[in-house]
Amino acid sequence: MTAETHTLTTDGAEITYDVRPGDGPVLLLIGSPMDASGFVTLASHFPDRKIVTYDPRGVSRSKLTGGQTTSTPEQHGDDLSRVIDAVGGGPVDVFASSGGAVNALALVTAHPEQVSTLVAHEPPVVAAVPDHANASAAVHAISDLYQKSGSGPAMVKFISIVGHQGEIPAGWIDQPGPSPEDFGMSSDDDGSRDDILLGQNLVSCTHYAPDFARLREGSTRIVVGVGEESKGELAHRAGLGVAAGLGIEATPFPSGHAGFLGGEFGQQGDPDNFAAKLREVLDER
Template sequence: MTEPKTHTLAVPGAVLHYDVRGNDTSTLPVLLLIGSPMGAAGFGTLAGHFDDRTVVTYDPRGAERSKRTDNATESTPDEHADDLHRLISALDAGPVDIFASSGGAVNALALVARHPEQVRTLVAHEPPVVQELPDREAALAAAADIHRTYQRSGFGPAMAKFIALVSHEGPIPAGFADQPGPDPAAFGLPTEDDGSRDDPLVGQNMISCTHYGHDFDALREASTRVVIGVGVESAHVMTGRAAVAVAERLGTTPATFPGGHGGFLGGEYGETGEPDAFAATLRKVLSE
């Protein structure tokens, strides 16, 4: 595998930045590693475990290097799916394999519903498809409250509420959104509002991603092999529970991955999961 080479792709409303780690001798499909709002920087460790094929990572629109050009304040899964469609077309390497994490999994499922011919296998790891949870009303209310908190008070208070939501085990209780948020300082988060309102997680994904409704009929009929992944350590929190619900809607059994929601991380963003074991599981799932 070569060192990553950065490319840009102009799409409606944004300029995408993506990195290609090439392997000219591989006969395997290109492997696309994606998140949202996590960008390419989150997949360096995982990419290193797949030097037997070409690996592509990218920054979703509105995140890190991929700046929006339309001044929009929200990016939807449908927009991200169209971006992925255009990116895969630009690669011109035939159907790809995709490992997609979190919001990236939501976007990749939206892509497969529209363009299954572009994806051989999709491994969607813990898509936060909150709409499929039995406690959806409380969970969606909590997500909306995080967004409102961000608009009102800034990043620290909103992110503290986000951490409380995604670490809660079991169904989200009614009235969860009405509870006082944790102290941001307890998580090392800023307590002062710097005035910015462009964070792609608490400013955008908390609404557009969690509230998205998938076309499960199209997904079940797709030629793409779709595997839903669940972290062994996160099976009982919102993202793991949502992933199990998505697998049930698809009529499949989820694949269990080592670690939690970020089990593939090897120090990126200050978080370390179980990247070696995670990569081995992903390789096995892809080869099946």
Template sequence: MTTKPESHTLDAPGATLAYDVRGELRDADEGRPALLLIGSPMDAVGFTTLASYLTDRVVVTYDPRGTGRSVRTDDEGAEGELTPDRHAEDLRQLIEALGVGAVDVFASSGGAVNGLALVARHPGLVRTLVAHEPPAVRTVPDHEQAWAAVQGIHRTYQSQGMGPAMAKFIALTMQKGPLPDGYADAPGPDPADFGLPTEDDGSRDDALLGQNLLGCCGYRPDFDALAAAPTRIVIAVGKESEGELASRAGVAIAERLGTAPEVFPSHHGGFLGGEYGQHGEPEPFATKLREVLTPSPSGA
């Protein structure tokens, strides 16, 4: 099966979505459905290496609205906030446009939150969802501190710009264990320590900080809908991510679903092979994903 992507566009309400197909859609069937790889706000580029190890499947990637090639045309433009439910409707439209029936989905980070929203709203479209470290921080035991920290990052972005806000965001993602009381009120790290700009350029159109941060991290999964869905839901966490906020959220969601999380190689970006200058363990990550997507004969 060829791994060279064929690019397409899809008109959606308020956006034009760009997506890529590796392989022939006619080759997808119930035994080996098409595999959709999604992130947020990460675009399709981030899955380039992972897709190269999954040549036995038809693989579909896309750029979420407001990122990469998927241009927003709504009245709010690039500064309007987006919700997982909005992304879920984009994913519904994309899956329906593929015309191959239910798909498997590997969803990373914000994409995992959007994947949970998709299954809650349109469960018949997804056979198996592997949700890798969904940062829905209001599910963790220290949710008050976590949500306050996220809101503080957004306020910093609005008042000071990308550098100071991203420095706070990076520090939050690196924090191990429960957040102490007052965490959100502590001064943030120096942006220069992370190679970030210290001056505010006035823009407020960052895909993470401006468009997706509050909607993604503040999302409350519909556990009743997820429990009732025919979709097989697998929550995944990184071996090296234990104690980090996105991993802890994944563990909390798995507990609410009555399952145990699957431990994948590496860290939050364990599938990356140099994209965005980050490296994980993409080959063993792909092996683990292929294993998880193949249920045992007992259906467990």
């Protein structure tokens, strides 16, 4: 499918999005901070749909214009609302991964009429896990470490918390662990503080508080997905908590947190089975 690229202006950003033509309903595929390039494989499984992907504000082709260095899920949600309006053909279906799932919850809270079905896959909402106080403290500690020591030391801690099994203990940040060099990164601080994940979105994304009452009352059908191979991880546990807040059961999806990837960013999930499950879920309405 050949994609047509478009740009629109929102409050504080220039948003670039791509439209792959199709005769079926619009399916919007979103992540954060992952950009449109992460959905090439998944999009290829839906040739019957009009597929829309985009780069979140501050990422890749979508530039910040208002001088801000951080973004909120509400801002991302407003960007998505404007993309949906620009594309037309709504209400649309949305598959949203990770931070994109958080942003999609903000979208359907404000604009439920724009989305028919939202599949929110492993939204990393720390307030939704039983150990939310320790999880919150750990995320803030990673953010503080980034500001103090730069991306290498902070990123290795981020990788560690993403893969941590079970509840986050108190004082997690001080526990011994791998070094940046173990992941091919440097411990040296180059002085930059413009990392999209660590600087712009980490705290605001993970500390978004869904309005569960409003989401339950809204017209959008919400499905919360969790990876079959990511059990015990923070995003999986948060997905279970978000599903409970909505009064629904979480839906298992093949593979792990990024199970839809087919080699993008060097990561291989189970995209064939993942896409089949996504199609099944979307067809259930």
